Amino acid sequence: MKTFLISLLVVLLFSFSNLKQSSVQSYNNGSGKFSLPECPVPPTIAETINNDHMNEKQEKSPENIDQDWYGKAIKNIQDEEYAITYSKDLGEYQSPNRKNNIRFIYHKNGFTAKTRDVIPESQSKRSESENEWRIDFKAMDAGRDLQCGNENMQFTNYDFLNMDRSEIIASGNKAYIENENIRIDYTNVKEGMRQDFIIKKRPDGEGKLRLNITAVTKLKMIAGSDALMFKDENGIDKMKYSALKCWDANGRELRAYFEGQLQVTSYKFQVKRRKSKIFNPGSKIFCDSS
Secondary structure (H helix, E strand, C coil), X not given: CEEEEEEEEEECCCCCCCCCCCCCEEEECCCCEEEECCCCCCCCHHHHHHHHHHHHHHHHCHHHCCCCHHHHHHHHHHHHCCCCEEECCCCEEEEEEXXXXXXXXXXXXXXXXXXXXXXXXXXXXXXXXXXXXXXXXEEEEEEEEEEECXXXXXXXXXXXXXXXXXXXXXXXXXXXXXXXXXXXXXXXXXXXXXXXXXECCCCCCCCCEEEEEEEEECCEEXXXXXXXXXXXXXXXXXXXXXXXXXXXXXXXXXEEEXXXXXXXXXXXXXXXXXXXXEECCCCEEEECCC
């Protein structure tokens, strides 16, 4: 079992920007555009009654009967396959991803990606268990990179990502968990599952913002120019962690990149065997005002 330390670094240009109350923050997650608009003024009681009366009339109108009900019913069933739901057996939230044959299990401090269905290799004597794989991602801490003379130092805040007193909230194919410092969003669609980091409170110190995440797996991690890829011993791709982008609260794009290193831990000593740096891969990070 190998443990990879993955650091997401964000170069803050000046400071965290203030988000105007009247603005709408939008982002593209690869499958469509999602917005966070202002909440409208709630209707009066009279408006609510009139609206309900008008809706009732419209629903009874023959021209409003949906002729393509079967197609929409099938689509709803297909969409529900990607919903994030609570599993009593696991005691945690989970979501299958049929297209990629991956099951995601959501924890307070990260998530697990594993084989959804184990399919034996054709004309092979290998057991099904040999085709199984899993990657356990865990958010460890956050901090800043400091420059002290000629030395690089790290300021670490172990409480920044502490979710012990938080709970996962899920609805449809989306879920999130948050504390006073950060919110982590998850969106499960056919193309894959997105993990987004929204920084709510500016960490202490100066320098690049660093989020440290560990990935524990038997797979081999390969650092490419725009992604982290996980392969089995035969070089077959199992999962790809890609599309890292970062903005401040006003939508200004910031420079962000990965640093990854393999850590082999045995008893009381730890040996770092590999280090690589990647520019522009894995998840979205939004920097909000404190």
